[in-house]
Amino acid sequence: MYIDLHIHTTASDGSFTPSEVVRYAKEKGLGAIAITDHDSIEGNEEAMEEGTQQGVEVIPGVEISVDYAPGSMHLLGYFVTTGSKTLKEKLTLLQNSRAERNPKILERLNQLGLMLTYDEVVQASGGGQIGRPHIAQALLKRGYIKTIPEAFDNYLGKGAPAYIEKFRLTAEEAISMIAEAGGIPVLAHPFTLHCKNSNELESLVKNLVSHGLKGIEVYYSEHNRAQTSSYLRLVQHYNLVTTGGSDFHGENMEGVDLGIGRGNLKVPYRVYEELRTLWEERRQQ
Numbered sequence: 001m002y003i004d005l006h007i008h009t010t011a012s013d014g015s016f017t018p019s020e021v022v023r024y025a026k027e028k029g030l031g032a033i034a035i036t037d038h039d040s041i042e043g044n045e046e047a048m049e050e051g052t053q054q055g056v057e058v059i060p061g062v063e064i065s066v067d068y069a070p071g072s073m074h075l076l077g078y079f080v081t082t083g084s085k086t087l088k089e090k091l092t093l094l095q096n097s098r099a100e101r102n103p104k105i106l107e108r109l110n111q112l113g114l115m116l117t118y119d120e121v122v123q124a125s126g127g128g129q130i131g132r133p134h135i136a137q138a139l140l141k142r143g144y145i146k147t148i149p150e151a152f153d154n155y156l157g158k159g160a161p162a163y164i165e166k167f168r169l170t171a172e173e174a175i176s177m178i179a180e181a182g183g184i185p186v187l188a189h190p191f192t193l194h195c196k197n198s199n200e201l202e203s204l205v206k207n208l209v210s211h212g213l214k215g216i217e218v219y220y221s222e223h224n225r226a227q228t229s230s231y232l233r234l235v236q237h238y239n240l241v242t243t244g245g246s247d248f249h250g251e252n253m254e255g256v257d258l259g260i261g262r263g264n265l266k267v268p269y270r271v272y273e274e275l276r277t278l279w280e281e282r283r284q285q
Contacts, residue, residue: 001031001269004259005059006076006188006217006245008252009035010128011043015250018047021258025056028259032057032272034245036076039064039094040129044082057272062091063188064178067168071194072158075171076186076217076243077178079279087181090169095129097167102130108162109135109155114144132156133252148254175212184279186215186243191227198230202237209238214278219244219271221261241278242271 008014009021016024018035025033033056035047044060051058062077080087106116116138121130124137136151145151155162169177178185187208195201205216218231219242235242244267248258255262 001029002259003032003267003269003272004030004245004248005032005034005061005078005243005267005272005275006036006063006220007033007248007258008037008063008250009043009047010126011035011040012037012129013125013131013133013249013252015126015252016248018043019050021248022047022050022054022056022058024258026054030056030259031269032059033258034059034061034076034078036061036063036245038129038131039091039098041080041082041087041091042129059272059275061183062087062178064094064174065168066171066174068171068193072192073171074188074192075174075178075213076188077181077183078186078243078275080178080181080183084181087177090177094167094169098129098131101164101166102135104164105132105135105156105162108164109139112155112161114139114142114155114162116142133249137252148252171208172211175208179212182283184214184241184275184282185212186217186241187213188217189220189222189247190216190231191223201230202234205234205238209240213240215241215243215275217244218242219265219267221246221256221265241275243267243275244271 009016009018035043037043041062048058059078060080060082062080064075066073109116120138121134125134136148139145139151175185216231216235246256246261246265
């Protein structure tokens with residue numbers, strides 16, 4: 001039995017509703033999944049209710065983009081308490097930052113000759129939280145690009161002409177926020193950090209561990225064997241938990257399927273069991 005602990009829904013920038021994700025997970029024979037929408041926990045309750053009906057374990061989660069250069073750092077929070085007032089307040093702050101950024105991105109695109117309206121982007125979002133993937137979808141529909149990755153490479157990605165920075169928490173603040181909400185903080189897809197070498201990555205992980213990091217996303221759609229082995233060594237050295245997932249976005253991330261990523265992913269059920277055991281131990285402290 002396999003699992004997928006990195007999934008996005010229409011509560012952020014995925015194309016499947018939370019219920020649809022759970023039913024798809026059931027169809028694919030997954031034993032456990034985690035809903036990890038960007039800066040949002042809005043899809044968790046619906047997914048957990050559907051999970052009870054479908055017999056699929058659903059972990060309430062979240063993914064936070066934190067302040068970091070030269071690459072990008074994302075932190076996953078697992079087993080967060082969805083009713084946490086502090087968590088909701090801080091996520092609202094982050095969501096407002098996203099909302100303020102979107103019109104600025106559209107303005108940049110219009111200046112570049114790519115004429116999009118906000119209504120087109122809203123339509124692409126399906127009514128959920130609006131983000132860059134929805135802008136990419138609108139660009140695709142207009143025929144300005146041929147693929148979603150092309151939108152990020154040429155216009156929306158970090159350093160691209162239409163990229164706009166937004167407010168982010170520090171890594172320490174995000175780890176603390178997740179922990180205060182009863183969750184397990186995990187470093188997502190470490191390759192996006194763009195560390196120069198293994199020593200730089202280890203130094204960064206060591207610092208995050210000192211602030212409360214509890215795990216690393218070792219298994220991921222874009223990780224090669226060397227990266228996976230390197231991250232496993234760090235997990236073992238710092239006594240962290242291993243997690244893994246596809247980063248499924250449905251139609252908004254081409255070629256990445258639930259549970260299998262790009263066909264190279266199989267995260268064993270024991271990973272979920274070890275993560276749950278850690279969470280239960282922390283609850284009893």
